[in-house]
Amino acid sequence: MKEPFSEHEFAIIPTVVTGNQEMVVVQFLKTAIELLKEARTLEETQEVWQKVNALEALSKKFRLNKEVQLDATELRIRIERRLGEILSQKSESREEDIKKQNQNSSNIYWDSVDSKNVRANRSFTKNEWSKFQLLASTSHELFEAVITDLRTEAAINRQTALSTTGILRAIRNEQKKDREPLFSPIIKPSDNWNFSTIHYGRIDEKAGEDRGYIPGEIYANCFWYYVKPGDLVVAPMAGSGQVWRVYEARQEWMGQHVYDFKLKMFDLTPRGKYKDLITQHDLTKSFPVINPDYIIIDIPYYGMVAQQYSNKSEDLANMALENWQLAMQAISNNCAAVQHAGKLCTVICPNYRDVAKGLIVMIADKIRLLWESAGYILYDKAYSSRRIQQNQTPNMARMNNHAKANRIMLTDITEILTFRKL
Ligand SMILES: C[S@@+](CC[C@H](N)C(=O)[O-])C[C@H]1O[C@@H](n2cnc3c(N)ncnc32)[C@H](O)[C@@H]1O
Structure with missing residues (x-):
């Protein structure tokens, strides 16, 4: 040659x-x-x-x-x-x-x-x-993609040089990305949203007091299944801002599919470390934002949390059943008034059982009726444990025996009802 x-x-x-x-x-x-x-x-x-x-x-x-x-x-x-x-x-x-x-x-x-x-x-x-x-x-595709990217970067950026070491570093980063799981285990594949370990526990943890607070994982799953990139999301009963913590940490549970949306928070009694991000608002009076793409409401569980958030009479947690129902009706109408057809609204609600009084209140059914009469249809439903039974304390054992003796089951499940505006 x-x-x-x-x-x-x-x-x-x-x-x-x-x-x-x-x-x-x-x-x-x-x-x-x-x-x-x-x-x-x-x-x-x-x-x-x-x-x-x-x-x-x-x-x-x-x-x-x-x-x-x-x-x-x-x-x-x-x-x-x-x-x-x-x-x-x-x-x-x-x-x-x-x-x-x-x-x-x-x-x-x-x-x-x-x-x-x-x-x-x-x-x-x-x-x-x-x-x-x-x-x-390195595979042909990956090598070509990396060399093209680095060359382009080197052409436009004086600080970057094309080099063997640079190429190998970029290849390693790409391969690492490939090894990252596509989806987070926090996101559940079925309608059974039970979490063996809670990553986003209640924010203002007080020993022995875990009533009324959902694991943040429920918010993550709702966002995953019901929120699209760029959506305006409103949490009008944001309380201590668990919803914000989950929103802020979205790169943790979005796997390789991180996307952005807007979140606005309101509550009758804002509290906790995110208090300054939550606007005070009474949801029974009106809905605070127009045209939300998605509403997520963690309602006060009727009868279980009286006086826990405030001593205000307009606090749903402090209302008797009849007033509670009227207040929820007003809230369902307020949501319907601001949402366009096709938009989603999730209500997180457990049923209520009072073992001492022998009382069973099918809260989830009541919510469904109210939202349907306000102009929504039930679009989806998931279940999550409130993890009450996880507390194997002497008090829990006593409550369980009481429930069995009175033939009234305790409530351990939260229903996550999602409605679509007609
Ligand atoms: C189950 S808690 C929500 C807790 C929340 N997920 C958190 O991270 O703290 C229900 C919330 O509804 C709020 N609330 C009660 N009555 C209200 C009303 N009339 N308008 C707006 N919020 C209300 C309470 O202050 C409470 O924070």
């Missing part, structure tokens, strides 16, 4: 190409591409690498056009990938030989690198060879 240029010719490039270095380097790069196509052995490929490496150095030294510099670097990296491929093939065939000869195979890699042929022409360090092999082991 006749070489279109020799080592010697490369050596004189700086002196002969005064004024027109760019054209000459471009021409030499084209020739190198042709040479690479014809190169079959490690030594031939390595020779082309040496020439391109010299061209790359020249293009930088003479500060040639950025594109020419990048052409040279890109070609050099591509040759390194090719060298890695050849080396890997050699390793494989040597491995085969070794297996055949039933020899000790512990040093296959370096044996092959140091094999007679390679040693004869070796100008690379062990570290460089291993980089080339890493380049070679």
Whole structure:
């Protein structure tokens, strides 16, 4: 094979190409591409690498056009990938030989690198060879995507250089992304939203007091299933702002599909560490925002939380059943008044059972009737444990015995009812 240029010719490039270095380097790069196509052995490929490496150095030294510099670097990296491929093939065939000869195979890699042929022409360090092999082991698609991205970045950003190390780093990052689970385990695949460990427990934890607070995971699942990117979401009974904590941490539970939406919070009695983000508002009077895409309401559980949030008479937690129902009716109408057809509204509600009084109130059914008469239809339903039974305290055992004796079950489930505006 006749070489279109020799080592010697490369050596004189700086002196002969005064004024027109760019054209000459471009021409030499084209020739190198042709040479690479014809190169079959490690030594031939390595020779082309040496020439391109010299061209790359020249293009930088003479500060040639950025594109020419990048052409040279890109070609050099591509040759390194090719060298890695050849080396890997050699390793494989040597491995085969070794297996055949039933020899000790512990040093296959370096044996092959140091094999007679390679040693004869070796100008690379062990570290460089291993980089080339890493380049070679990357899939064609990933390598092409990364080299294109980094080249584009290097072309527009002076701070970024195209380099073998940079390419390998980007490849590692992409591979790491691939290993990240597509979806978070916090998001449940079925309508049974029970969480073995609670990641977003109640914010103002007080020992022994866990009534009325849903695990934040319920908000995460509602957002996942019912909120689209860019939506305006309103939580009009946000209390201590658990909803905000979950919203803020969306990169934790959105897996590889993180997206943005807007969240506005209101409550009759804002409290807790997110208090300043929650606007005081009585939901029985009106809905505080127009055209919300999605409303999520964690209602005060009738009869279970009296005086827990405030001592205000307009606090639903403090109302008798009749007033509570009237207040919920007003709330369902207020939601319907501001939502357009097709928009969703979720109400999180457990049923109420009073063991001492022998009382069972089917709150979820009442909510459904109210929302349907306000102009919604039931769109979806999920269930989640309130984890009351998880507290294996003496008090819990006493309550359980009481419930069994009075033949009134305790309520452990919250229903998550989602309505669609007609
Ligand atoms: C079950 S709690 C919501 C707790 C909430 N998920 C949190 O993270 O703290 C019900 C909330 O409804 C609020 N509330 C009661 N009556 C209200 C009314 N008339 N208007 C607006 N909010 C009300 C209470 O202050 C309470 O914060």
